[in-house]
Amino acid sequence: MVLVASGSSLNGAMMVAQYLMKATGKNVITITPESILAGGALIDEHSFVIVISQSGASTNIIAALKYFQDEGxxxxxxxxxxxxxxxxxxxxIFDYGVGNEYVDFVTMGVQTLVEFFLMFGLALGSDGISESTLKDLGNTIRDQDTVINTAEAYIKKHKLQLAQQQPAFFVGNGPNYGVAKEGALKFQEALKRPAMYYEPEEFLHGPxxxxxxxxxxxxLDDLNTASRFDEVFTALHLITPNIHFVTSRYFSEKVPNDVINIPGASSSELVPLLTLPVIQLISAEMADIGQTWETTPFFAEFDQKIAIKTQDYQKELKSIQQEWEKDQQK
Known part of the structure; x- marks a missing residue:
């Protein structure tokens, strides 16, 4: 199975690739349109290719689709x-249930895409959809309310620390590596803040x-007992006080001041459903506090020169925004 995507859609695909491999027993790769066009994957007529774009208007995605069409x-x-x-x-072509958004970058789409692929994997699984698996998924989704309340309380307590405009690292393993990548992207898009993403051991080898x-x-903690998040968390305090540990390790213990303590998931594949909302909420609320949503006038000129969406996309965004504003007035 080949998942072709860009930006937040790619990050969402990375969050579920491990789960899809386990559910289907098939190899799953995530790849960008640029890598496809550069010959970066062995794909032929026997490959199961899924191309993802929330807007459906990304020019690089359309270029990849044209390539696949030409190659049969x-x-x-x-x-x-x-x-x-x-x-x-x-x-x-299928609608995965999110609709379009009037902001110029994805917010709801990643979470919806992850949930879609979790259900997709259940349907494709060789054992069918078991009641226990559905129960685990349902419990994890219900725990998101607790996660949001926890994150909001943490933001309120740490907003001055979170408001700093210095570079940020996002560190995550497995499915949480996609969350780390999405966190860095959201800090760049919403907060206009330099941000990087790594797996833990890669982070410790130079960055x-x-x-x-x-x-x-x-x-961004996971259920992998081989990872050294607790050691890294402790050691980082020797360098910087600006550490935020998203974990469930302290769920029944006294929680340290710089820990965002979330409910535990039944498997590492479900963890992004709980870690992703934390990062999204921090990005959105800190962008509101810092008033960083707008780009510079220089970027507007750049954006006109380098189109990443099809010609009518901005008109469609305005139409969606107008519909949303009408709904809010009802």
């Missing part, structure tokens, strides 16, 4: 808008050497 490779497209330009180049007391590090 069938594709299945997932989008929030089945009437979007990618429809013309897709063999089959950590640039740390100084004003750097921020987000540690």
């Amino acid at each position: 490779i069938e594709t299945v497209s997932l989008t929030g808008n089945i009437e979007s330009p990618m429809r013309e180049y897709s063999d089959r 950590d050497m640039q740390l100084s007391p004003d750097y921020t590090v987000f540690l």
Whole structure:
């Protein structure tokens, strides 16, 4: 199975790739359209190719679809808008249930995509959909309310620390590596703040050497007992006070001041459903507090020169925003 995506859609695909491999017993790779066009994967007519774009209007995604079409490779497209330009180049196209958004970068789409693929994996699994698996998934989704309340309380308590504009690291393993990548992206998009993402051991093999007391590090814990998050968390305090540890390790114990303590998931594959909302909420609320949503006038000129969406995309965004504003007034 090949998942082709870009930006937040790629990050969501990375969060579920391990789960899909376990559910289907098949190899799953995530890859960008650029890598496809550069010949970065062995894909042929026997490959099961899923192309993902919430807007359905990303020019690089459409370029990849054209490539597959020219090569005689069938594709299945997932989008929030089945009437979007990618429809013309897709063999089959499905709405994965999120719709489109009027902000110019994804917010709801990642979470919805992860939930879609979890259900997709259940349906494809060789053992079918078991009651226990559905129960675990349902419990994890219900725990998101607790996660949001916990994150909001943490933001209120640490907002001055979180408001710093110095570089940030996001560190995560397995499915949480996709969350780390999404966290860095959201800090760049919403907070206009330099941010990087790594797996823990990669972080410890060089990138950590640039740390100084004003750097921020987000540690996204998982259920992998081989990972050294607790050791890294303790050691980082020797360099910087700006550490935020998203974990369930302290759920029944006294919680340290810089820990965002969330409920535990039944498996590591479900952990992104609990860690992702924390990062999204921090990014959104700190962007509101810091008033960092707007880009500079220089970027507006750049954006006009380098189009990443099809021609009518901005008109569609305005239409969606107007509909949303009407709904809010009702």
